[in-house]
Amino acid sequence: MSERTLKRLLGVLGGAAVLWLVVFLVSSREPASEAEITGPIAAFFESATDSTLTAVRLSHPGATVELRRVDGSWVVNGFKSDSGAVARFFQTLGDTEVDGLAASNPSNHARMGVDADTAATLEFEAGGSTRRLLVGLDGPRGGTIYARIPDEDAVYLLTSGLRNYLYRGLDDWRNRKMLAIDTSQVRRITVERDADSFALVRTDSVWTFEGGGAADGRHVQSLLNELGGGLVASRFIAPGDSIGALPQGGATVAYSASGEQLAAVTVGSGSGDRWATAAGDSVRYRIPPFRVDAIVPTLESLRP
Template sequence: MTNATKTLAVVFAGTLVLALATTWSGGGAASTAAFQGELFAVDTSQVQAIRIERTDAPSIRLERADGTWSVAPTDTAATYPASTQAVQRLLRRLPSLEVGAVATRQPDKHPQYGVDSTGTKVTMLGADGQTLGQLIVGRTQMQRPSSGGQGQSPMQRMRRRRGMTPVTYVRTPDKPDVYSVEQSLNSLVERGLEAWRNKTIWTLDRSNIQRVKFSYPADSSFTMQRVVQKDTTAGSAETAGTWVSAGDTLDTSEVSSLLRELSSPEADGFAENTSPSAAGDTLYTVQLRLSDGTRRALRFHPADADNRYRATADGYPYVAQLRASNWDNSVLQGRSAFLKGE
């Protein structure tokens, strides 16, 4: 063998070792991209339903119809409006997972990573119920990150600088390969029914709220309203004006915070199996009058053991739970709390 032949043999062997190391370690950008395509390549614009199956809780089915999402537990016939933000977060995160490495290719090690029958299976379905993609999400554990490589994304490098990083193990049902993903997926796939529900009671443009009436026990009730003022500057239109109550001008900052809460009130939970007519006595009522003359009322009923008010609203078919401390400090206050200088 000549020296030239020996040199070529050494170069070839070195290249082969490097290629094998890159393939099995997942350290390069190319290998990560290949893992991504193999792992969960789903066109989310075609997804019409998502099924999330767990062994420790009822399965969840999310379904899209006419541009809106609904959520239903598979163990009941009930269906509820779903949180669009929560669904979109799931649709963004799963197809774009950044795979770190292959954890194992051996099926007998699946229980070790929680990607056996105990894992959470996520299935995305198309218009005719056809399966577009499936992923089994297993255990998440905190690990000290390994040394970085040139193929890492900025997000991966940032996590490494923080010290410990969450690592989740995933695989597709049709293959034994288990991959590690440097992020926690618990908040996406281990949500219960309540966490998937749309918690917005109503949504209003706060500039349309013209009057707020607080109905309290005894003689503590009061009303505040928006006063439209005319700008004396030539050619000027009417301005938004200020808020007053019984002739007193109210604090702009306090009223602004109040309107922010009342324009889009959010439930902290729901009183299941309770109809609005069975919510109990009404303690307080906050009624809004809008620019078009329509009214909205939010009624507060006695708090439960978790210190949450039960709340009902006009046209709202559910009984919401509102954290009492938050509403007592932001909305259900006396008139003096909104006065200037108080």
């Protein structure tokens, strides 16, 4: 074989290889035809919004989280929810796409993680009716998952980040912001910490100790930041948690110019994480030491 013929042959083979690669990539990314996406799966995510659904249940073996709309707000298992987490979840629902049929033989259910015993379940409730979807393992491409309608054999490939939400724990859905007040209305703050008890007052824009003497402006501002929405818990006090049994170790109360109580926070004692509560909220939160020092500062830290 001449050198010229060999070069031509190699060129043809190279072109064929490139063409095969292009066809493979396109076919692996191309969604199934519309004819393959029919039945309940085709409409499952339609109208799945925070204004049309009344409840969403996310279950996996051993745990269930229920989001329910109550008086225009979403609660999670009866607790106030993290509005940001809920908003991101509904955005994920809106971004979910059904790519196409992945398998039709039920023998594939276990391999794809969509068998009834091990799959996670997404359930929508709206208008007195419910619809359910079994969600399995990750698909062959990043950002894809397997899913099927219960009692149907067909398994579909979805482009979605739903698995991240289906396996979230209850605490990850709950609100952790303990309070948020308009700190421009605060004129007086009382603090009890360990053996000390004192008050801070504001005249114009200057904070001082009530008995006289300047207060450290940086630490006072840190306290105001916590009252204004910065007081975010790390977790919650679980039943039986030894931290929850410790006695009170401090308290901060904020007042307006008229003497109206605007906020009150109580914390437990101890040297590490502590329990904390806010007036008007029955939840017992868990906050780390730096949050304790910010919301219930020591007398020494407030001295210039």
